[in-house]
Amino acid sequence: MKIAVLSDIHSNFGALQSVLEHMENLPDTDKPEEVWFLGDLWGRGPDALEICEWFEKSASDSSFRWVIGNHDLGVLHSLTPAQLELVKDEEVKKTWERDRNKLGTLPEETRSKQTILLDQPPVQIFETETIKYIFTHHVAADSDFTAAYHFPWKEVLLTRAIQFLVETEKKDRGLVNIYGHTHIANLASATCNGDIHLNVERIIPEQKYPLDPGKVWLINPGSVGSPRDRDSRAGYMVLDPHDRTVIFYRVPYDRKEFFRRMLEGGMTPDLAGKIVNADWPHDVPPDWQEHFRRTRMDK
Numbered sequence: 001m002k003i004a005v006l007s008d009i010h011s012n013f014g015a016l017q018s019v020l021e022h023m024e025n026l027p028d029t030d031k032p033e034e035v036w037f038l039g040d041l042w043g044r045g046p047d048a049l050e051i052c053e054w055f056e057k058s059a060s061d062s063s064f065r066w067v068i069g070n071h072d073l074g075v076l077h078s079l080t081p082a083q084l085e086l087v088k089d090e091e092v093k094k095t096w097e098r099d100r101n102k103l104g105t106l107p108e109e110t111r112s113k114q115t116i117l118l119d120q121p122p123v124q125i126f127e128t129e130t131i132k133y134i135f136t137h138h139v140a141a142d143s144d145f146t147a148a149y150h151f152p153w154k155e156v157l158l159t160r161a162i163q164f165l166v167e168t169e170k171k172d173r174g175l176v177n178i179y180g181h182t183h184i185a186n187l188a189s190a191t192c193n194g195d196i197h198l199n200v201e202r203i204i205p206e207q208k209y210p211l212d213p214g215k216v217w218l219i220n221p222g223s224v225g226s227p228r229d230r231d232s233r234a235g236y237m238v239l240d241p242h243d244r245t246v247i248f249y250r251v252p253y254d255r256k257e258f259f260r261r262m263l264e265g266g267m268t269p270d271l272a273g274k275i276v277n278a279d280w281p282h283d284v285p286p287d288w289q290e291h292f293r294r295t296r297m298d299k
């Protein structure tokens with residue numbers, strides 16, 4: 001059984017469609033039977049209604065599981081005033097308002113279905129004899145809405161998140177926390193014999209990575225609709241929980257059309273440009289910049 005892990009779609013329906021088509025066209029031996037979504041359906045892009053329709057259809061199928069993201073909470077008005085106060089990016093709040101207004105135009109029956117989003121626990125678990133897989137939006141170690149960004153180069157943060165898993169879970173098998181939120185693919189692991197020895201892979205798309213059940217892992221599939229490694233292709237991952245492997249994929253989509261519709265929806269060219277060009281965070285170290293330049297294919 002294989003699971004497609006999708007995260008952070010951010011109202012980008014073109015990117016989602018390209019990912020779904022890519023999954024359909026995988027060889028039978030690699031084709032996922034289930035889809036697990038790690039949160040952030042909405043915010044940023046212009047396609048709130050199309051994404052809502054896809055989500056509602058998917059959520060009625062038992063092969064689809066999900067957790068909720070911080071942007072979904074923002075759009076659905078489920079943040080406390082104190083939490084909202086912590087969101088400093090006014091442009092992001094505007095896209096929440098815009099998506100909320102769009103969802104508000106749906107018939108009452110459809111709108112009530114959106115509450116199924118909120119009914120999910122923030123964690124989904126899948127267990128095999130050798131590995132426990134923990135699916136979350138931000139890392140399991142962070143319980144608060146203002147979770148830190150566990151980018152691959154943040155070794156101190158990654159080590160702390162692994163420490164949390166080691167301390168809170170039974171050590172009778174491997175532990176894998178699959179998370180979204182950062183919009184950058186990650187494959188970090190550690191052996192824990194007293195001290196934690198962290199190893200972070202520089203991911204090459206379409207390469208199969210084995211998961212050693214003797215280790216603790218932090219894995220991020222990247223973002224479908226708003227990547228942040230200057231490679232604008234949509235990102236997702238296929239996990240084989242029983243064979244213990246993951247493959248990361250990047251899929252091109254019509255980003256010019258996406259950019260055009262973001263402007264049409266009233267977004268500033270500056271922000272729309274940053275999103276469509278997959279602008280990276282300000283603190284990417286030079287060696288990671290070099291890695292991202294080497295692996296991007298959308299030049």
Ligand SMILES: [Fe+2]
Nearest residue numbers: 008040071181
């Ligand atoms: Fe996100």
